[in-house]
Amino acid sequence: MKTLVRILPLVMLLSACATPPVPGTFRAAPEPLLSEGSAPFDPRNIGASGEAAALDAERSALRRVAELFMDETARAEGYAALEAGLLKTPQFYVAKRKVLSEGQDGAAYRASVRVWLYHDRIASALRGLNLAGPGASVPAAAFVQRGPADKVFGAAFREAFSRRSKVAFKDYAFAADAALLAGPDAPLAEAAAAAGAGLLFSAQASVAAAGGGLDTGFYPARADASLKIYDARTGAELLALSAQASAVESSEAASFSKALAAAGEQLAQDAASRFARLSKTDAPLRISVSGLDGLELLEKLKAQLQRGDFSALRLESYTSGKAVFTAVPLRADTQELASTVLRGDSIGLELDAVSPQEMAFSLAR
Structure with missing residues (x-):
């Protein structure tokens, strides 16, 4: 019986390793995001107030990253599922945190926290919950x-x-x-x-x-x-x-x-x-942007692209500073689409390549 107990964990580990990855998933190192949190101030237990404020900051950071991988419709319709799912167990998606400042603010206790998040796990969980949107080929x-x-x-x-x-x-x-x-x-x-x-x-x-x-x-x-x-x-x-x-x-x-x-x-x-x-919505457009320095810049990039001539914009992956989106173009001329993106740019994009199926940008160094 003892032999069986020792062998079972090894068998389970090997089985997990042999499981193929879920389609659409990617692997990436955790990245930091500066976040603010607050909680009711308890003068009898300041430590508990600080911990609650830090946890609120973790949830806020997790929500922001989740919204990067959700389209507008999924955000509007899936908020309750997001609250009951990922936001209820943030510890699964937080690699570490560092409290930069904290203190009482009237009846509240506030904390400024840098949170390192497994954004690849967040994206995978959202797709498992059908919260990532329908995909770019389905406007x-x-x-x-x-x-x-x-x-x-x-x-x-x-x-x-x-x-x-x-x-x-x-x-x-x-x-x-x-x-x-x-x-x-x-x-x-x-x-x-x-x-x-x-x-x-x-x-x-x-x-x-x-x-x-x-x-x-x-x-x-x-x-x-x-x-x-x-x-x-x-x-x-x-x-x-x-x-x-x-x-x-x-x-x-x-x-x-x-x-x-x-x-x-x-x-x-x-x-x-x-x-x-x-x-011609059968052919979604691939938009890649390299040279991104962190999740905050990725937030700005997505907001910028959402103002462009696209529908069903979706972030597919973000790893090693490179973001890949898919979108349905609202006009067939990708050269003009690329020009529109550059005209509305505020983060320093440069156009590297453009074709009927893809636009590639990078950040100016």
């Missing part, structure tokens, strides 16, 4: 419907469009805001961008009787629908089109429902075909 889109919000039309459109496109429709709270829906599309696009969507689909549909009725026992109906697709971040209109559909059933309600569903299906089919030629 997130918001769908809003003006006028009578007929669920039949909206459901038919989204289902038919999703079958023909990699665009991922997500539900956002602003899409049910009556005040926004009563106004122009520009504020809706701004709300979509703020919620993390790269695209806004603004649709409306109406249906009316087309003759017949009680005398014939049939109720012809015709539905009219229209759609506009916007780049949510810039507000630019990418596509506008309309569709019509008719239906005949033995009741008016059934005819109306069938006509609306058919209009949604037809509009989605036309929109998916034209949008595919326009956006």
Whole structure:
């Protein structure tokens, strides 16, 4: 029995080593991040107050690094899962810490802490929890419907469009805001961008009787629908089109429902075909940046890229000062995209190479 006890840990270790890595993972040395934390001040136990403030700083640093690997939609929708997961057990992702300053501040005890984090473990954990976003090849889109919000039309459109496109429709709270829906599309696009969507689909549909009725026992109906697709971040209109559909059933309600569903299906089919030629989202763009000096600079870089002409921007890896992102470009000309990045640069980027599939930058030395 003693022999078995000695052998089992070795077997378990060898099995763990033989397990293939999770797709999308990478290995990197822990890196430091300056963080602030606070906790209620307890004059009877100052040591406990200091420890609580330092732990709060660890969680704050962990949250900041986690947000680097999350897209806007994942941040908005997955905050509770992040709190219940990684932030509940920060010790698994913190290599060490150094308290730089601490002390009482009124009723609080505050600490400034340098925290070394295993950002590779954080990225892997987020992907395991499906909190890293859908990936650059799947742009997130918001769908809003003006006028009578007929669920039949909206459901038919989204289902038919999703079958023909990699665009991922997500539900956002602003899409049910009556005040926004009563106004122009520009504020809706701004709300979509703020919620993390790269695209806004603004649709409306109406249906009316087309003759017949009680005398014939049939109720012809015709539905009219229209759609506009916007780049949510810039507000630019990418596509506008309309569709019509008719239906005949033995009741008016059934005819109306069938006509609306058919209009949604037809509009989605036309929109998916034209949008595919326009956006070419099947080929995500790879963006690499080398020469980065720490996680704080990486935060600035991501914020800078998020203001560019991209949707579904995602940080794939960061190791040895090199960050690799994937993104869906909102324009096909990567030379112009690279120029846009450089025009909005504030950290000293230099363009090393550009192709239809990749842009490579480095920090000026």
